[in-house]
Amino acid sequence: MTGRFPIEDVSPAVSCGRYPAKAVVGEVVPVSARAYREGHDALGCNVVWLGPDGAGRPFTRMRPGEPGQDRWHATIVPDAVGDWTFTVEAFQDPYLTWQNAVTKKVSAGQGAAELANDLAEGVRVLTAAEGLVPSGDVERVRAAVAALGDEARDLPYRVGPALELAELLWAYPVRELVTTGEPYRIWVDRARALFSAWYEFFPRSEGAVLATADSPARSGTFATAARRLPGVAEMGFDVLYLPPVHPIGRVNRKGPNNALTAGPDDVGSPWAIGAAEGGHDALHPDLGTPQDFRDFVAAAAEVGLEVAMDLALQCAPDHPWVAAHPEWFTTRADGSIAYAENPPKKYQDIYPLNFDNDPEGIRAEILRVVLHWVGEGIKIFRVDNPHTKPFDFWHWLIGEVKAVDPDVLFLAEAFTRPAIMHGLGKIGFTQSYTYFTWRTSAAEMRAYCEELVAAADYMRPNFWPNTPDILHESLQHGGPPMFKIRAVLAALLSPSWGLYAGYELFEHVARPGAEEYLDNEKYELRPRDWAGAQAHGRSLAPFIATLNRVRRENPALHQLRNLVFHEIDNPALLCWSKHDPATGNTVLVVCSFDSRGVQWGNTVLDMPALGLDWHDRFTVHDELTGAHYDWGQHNAVRLDPYLQPAHLFTLRRPHVPAPVAAAPTTDAPKDEARWTS
Structure with a gap:
């Protein structure tokens, strides 16, 4: 910092500025700092921000926050992908000092x-301002200077024109004794980095044919999987995540339900990557050729889906790297290569990589692999278990990839200790899986989401109710209402969410003693009758499509920082809202956590958080039912898990009561819609 005035506690700053904060194009990014000065003269602050092209953006003045705290606030809205910088400046504001x-x-x-000296000081300050204001306002300033010096005028008329310039000179201030703070970085991604809806399926299951007594099983292909793309798009998803599509190892291949012994026709786990056919840069021959893959990616794009690939940095024992680069693995005391373990779990079909023996060689090869798929049109990678690889490696890799293509995004699949999950966000991961699945009460969910909002400068959550590895007991035993409840929570609390295929069919049978699916698709083909389920009303797809439609149509749901919780007197219910000041769009949600019984609750809404005054009445439109209600700060709600476990309201303009008519001659029935949902 250089200059006269202290500038402290600047935000956003990740690890004291060691790493860039995160934002997306068009996101409203709050900037704040603590700045103060000696004496009583007025202080001003502003943000200087530079785009990736090095060009400055419009002058952004900061406003003081809570009185007495010396905290200054502003917002900036980046308009391009890349590496931005911002700096807070503090300055003496002679006009404000004079005005006061x-x-x-x-x-x-x-x-x-x-006031003779004050009048002369006003002339000095306004004369300096003439060269700062827009040309169209120069005459106003000159007129105010003339008025200050006109002794024929009464005092109020001498100072009045100058005082009327307050708004103009706030935007175009005279700045003296300017102090420049330290620069801070913000990495700005494309919008999908913050707002996205993911869907995961195994291409080999789509169009697969199971074995019969007369014929062996047959894997699905990229061509057959493409037939499923319209159905995924119709549910409103925009990212299609594929588990690994590479050759699968044959050595120590796992059988159904993680069995240690595989039969000759068992397909194995896609995460056991590598075989004679190739490694991480190859495709499983059963799925198709490189051209088939390109056709699949193109078909997905035609229906609005972007394909995300899995980046799983581990190898099957017969991966080509094992023979060519044994130094990239860990050798045990008996000379064998160590397979993966997460005690008591064992993964005999997977060898973890060792990044310490030949760091330059292994880094160069992984970068080559990632850029190979970027060259094939893949711009999103879901990274498997990143917390088991060195953090400096990820920081380097993500930086190298984004230097080639800044649109590439990385989702961290790391269910581990909070500090590590937050650390992965700080070093560059675009999004992160979270503990959402295990937050099963309203109080737990609220506390966790508030923690995530506090980390919004560097960690973007992606909420998944299920994955191939995770079938939480709430879904095992909660029945169809719980599937709706968890989808509402995931889709409307977080700007990014995802589902693993089968969720919409209410798949809920777990392997005994495990928090994962019985007959898990990780180890076997699992074709599904999507059309039949839809035709017979046994699919949650229409409900999911509604959630994603509402998400797309409401800008308030595209953000994380604007999540606000409201009080409700039933611990089984959670009430929250998101408001977008730029558009005036507001979404208000009340969701039950009880999938078995009816729950009532009374809200106490934070009206300013909704963009309203405390005593406003307003109309809410339930996007799930089409019903309309007249609401205010206090409202009663009733949620039935089998009929409607949640209200998804969009707010309409404040309710204006109709003129009071003559009193009716008979008692009218109570209009419960005014008081309850």
Whole structure:
């Protein structure tokens, strides 16, 4: 920092500025700092921000926050992908100092003679301002200067024109003794980095044929999987995540339900990557050729889906790297290569990589692999278990990839200790899986989401109710209402969410003693009758499509920082809202956590958080049912898990009561819609 005034506690700053904060194009990014000065003269602050092209953006003045705290606030809205910088400046504001003094003296009854020095100071300041304001306002400033010097005028008319310039000179201030703080970085991604809806399926299951007594099983292909793309798009998803599509190892291949022994026709786990056919840069021959893959990616794009690939940095024992680069693995005391373990779990079909023996060689090869798929049109990678690889490696890799293509995004699949999950976000991961699945009460969910909002400068959550590895007991035993409840929570609390295929069919049978699916698709083909389920009303797809439609149509749901919780007197219910000041769009949600019983609750809404005054009445439109209600700060709600476990409201303009008509001659029935949902 250089200059006269202290500038402290700047935000956003990740690890004291060691790493860039995160934002997306068009996101409203709050900037704040603590700045103060000696004495009583006025202080001003502003943000100087530079785009990736090095060009400056419009002057952004900061406003003071809570009185007495010396905290200054502004917002910036980046308009391009890349590496931005911002700097907070503090300065002496002579106009504000003059305005404050003159206003107080005039109010105290002092005359022109007593204000002679103040009038002269006003002329000095406004003369300096003439070269700062837009050309169209210069005459206003000159007129105010002339008025200050016109002794024929009464004092109020001498100072009045100058005082009327307050708004203009706030935007175009005279700045003296400018102090420049330290620069801070913000990495700005494309919008999908913050707002996205993911869907995961195994291409080999789509169009697969199971074995019969007369014929062996047959894997699905990229061509057969493409037939499923319209159905995924119709549910409103925009990212299609594929588990690994590479050759699968044959050595120590796992059988159904993680069995240690595989039969000759068992397909194995896609995460056991590598075989004679190739490694991480190859495709499983059963799925198709490189051209088939390109056709699949193109078909997905035609229906609005972007394909995300799995980046799983581990190898099957017969991966080509094992023979060519044994130094990239860990050798045990008996000379064998160590397979993966997460005690008591064992993964005999997977060898973890060792990044310490030949760091330059292994880094170069992984970068080559990632850029190979970027060259094939893949711009999103879901990274498997990143917390088991060195953090400096990820920081390097993500930086190298984004230097080639800044649109590439990385989702961290790391269900581990909080510090590590937050650390992965800080070093560059675009999004992160979270503990959402295990937050099963309203109080737990609220506390966790508030923690995530506090980390929004560097960690973007992606909420998944299920994955191939995770079938939480709430879904095992909660029945169809719980599937709706968890989808509402995931889709409307977080700007990014995802589902693993089968969720919409209410798949809920777990392997005994495990938190994962019985007959898990990780180890076997699992074709599904999507059309039949839809035709017979056994699919949640229409409900999911509604959630994603509402998400797309409401800008408030595209953000994380604007999540606000409201009080409700039933611990089984959670009430929250998101408001977008730029568009005036507001979404208000009340969701039950009880999938078995009816729950009632009474809200106490934070009206300013909804963009309303405390006593406003307003209309809410339930996007799930089409019903309309007249609401205010206090409202009663009733949620039935089998009929409607949640309200998804969009707010309409404040309710204006109709003129009061003559009193009816008979008692009218109570209009419960005004008081309850």
